[in-house]
Amino acid sequence: MKLLPTAHLRQLSDAVGFDLVGFARAAPIPPEALTEWIAAGYAADMDWMKERAAERLDVTQLLPGAKTVVVFANNYYRDDAETEGSPIARYARGRDYHSTLRDRMKAFRKAVQGEYPGIGTYGSVDSGPLMEKVWAARAGLGYVGKNGCFITERFGSWVLLATVVLDAEVDAYGDGPAADRCGSCRKCLMSCPTGALVGNGRVNARACLSYQTIENRDHEVPESFRVEMNNLVFGCDICQDVCPLNRRPVFAEHPRFAPRAVAGLGVMELAGLTQEQYATFIPGTALARAQYDGLRRNAVYALGATRQENARLLLEKLSEDDSELVRSAAQWALRQLAQ
Ligand code: SF4
Ligand code: SF4
Structure with a gap:
């Protein structure tokens, strides 16, 4: 198959509603960062991170012959007056982002398959075994900040990511992570109430209130973390709210990101x-x-x-x-x- 033109793929991405798109070569990911993070116990009880590690590191295990990882981002920042002071993290105040991004991703795949018959694709929004932040960095969309979030130039870290793997090459690839703009700043590390940020953009999930309020459903939250749950019921935005790179957020106009009634509670x-x-x-x-x-x-x-x-x-x-x-x-x- 001929090289797919990225200019056209970008048009398709725009048409289905993504804000950013980038392209990375589907080369294996060196295992050290993931295996060390798991070995340190930072994955807490997220056993699925360990179980599918091989697929996370090599997308050809998800799609034989994989050549390209297309990474999409959507800005989700909203500051609607009725949600001021909401104890729910911003990304969760509207319709479930999985369905929004999945619909857009499906539309993109359908368009690509229609135009390039026989092309193989694999798509994922968050729940699949893909290291989205690594691919987004390789695709040139930004970099992983000290707060562990993926930071883009245009939208800061208020982005959600989705990925589509293709078994075809494109005519231009991203040139790796954008320049690190954290510099000597340590605001997120100093502001995290539970010391969950352990350096180099790594998060100790067990100490993170986002993990404790969302993934730890079956056990009590340790008392030393409970006392920090001031106005936090689902997720935590503290390390994003304090980030100077998030000072000029862009309002996400699309109604799919509008808050639902629950965000007013x-x-x-x-x-x-x-x-x-x-x-x-x-x-x-x-x-x-x-x-x-x-x-x-x-x-x-x-x-x-x-x-x-x-x-x-x-x-x-x-x-x-x-x-x-x-x-x-x-x-x-x-x-x-x-x-
Ligand atoms: S989400 Fe909250 S608890 Fe988790 S690392 Fe950021 S500030 Fe810390
Ligand atoms: S708060 Fe500072 S150190 Fe943390 S991610 Fe933002 S710029 Fe980087």
């Missing part, structure tokens, strides 16, 4: 969420990953962290909840009130 309302309210507010958003009890547990921790006396009645009720996680969180929060 406060910590108390989330702690007291009924099953019926959960069914109204949560499906179709990324918050579903934390599940009903996980969300309420997080909100209860947040109430305890800030010792909200006006939450006492609710906490007393939740201290007898059917969920052991919620019950125990409420009992802890009540003890915080007593201090």
Whole structure:
């Protein structure tokens, strides 16, 4: 097959709604960074990171004959007035980004397959075994900052990534990571409340409140982390909010990134969420990953962290909840009130 023209692929990417696109050669990724991160225990209980490590490092295991990794980015930054002070991370306030990016990625693949019959493709949004930040850096879209986030020139770190692997070459490739603009800044490292940033853009997931509030659904959050969950119920934006490279965000106009009603709820309302309210507010958003009890547990921790006396009645009720996680969180929060 002839080299695919990147100018045309960029037009297709624009047409389906991506903000940025880049192209990387599908060369294997040196294993050291991933294996050392896992060996240090920084993957916490995310066993899938270990189980599919070989595929993460070599995309030809996902698509035989892979030649090119196309990386897309969408800006998602919004600062709608009704979400001011929301305890939900910005990326999760609107429709589930997986479906938004997946729809765009599918449209891109369909267009490419229509124009280049027989071409092999493999696509992933976050959930597949692809090291998206590595590919995005190789494709020249930016670099990984000290906060572990992927930082672009135009949108800062307020971006979501998607990747499509092709078994064909393109006519031009990115020339590796953009220049590191962190310099001597250490704002994110100094601001992380739990010391989860361990240098060189690595995040110790176990200490990260994003991991604790989203992925750690089955166990209690360690007490030393709970006390830092001030107004944090799902995810954490602290290390992005303090970043000077995020000072001039671009408002994401597309309605798919508009906040949903859940982003207008406060910590108390989330702690007291009924099953019926959960069914109204949560499906179709990324918050579903934390599940009903996980969300309420997080909100209860947040109430305890800030010792909200006006939450006492609710906490007393939740201290007898059917969920052991919620019950125990409420009992802890009540003890915080007593201090
Ligand atoms: S998301 Fe929050 S807890 Fe995690 S590294 Fe950033 S500041 Fe720390
Ligand atoms: S806060 Fe500073 S060190 Fe951290 S990612 Fe931003 S520029 Fe880099």
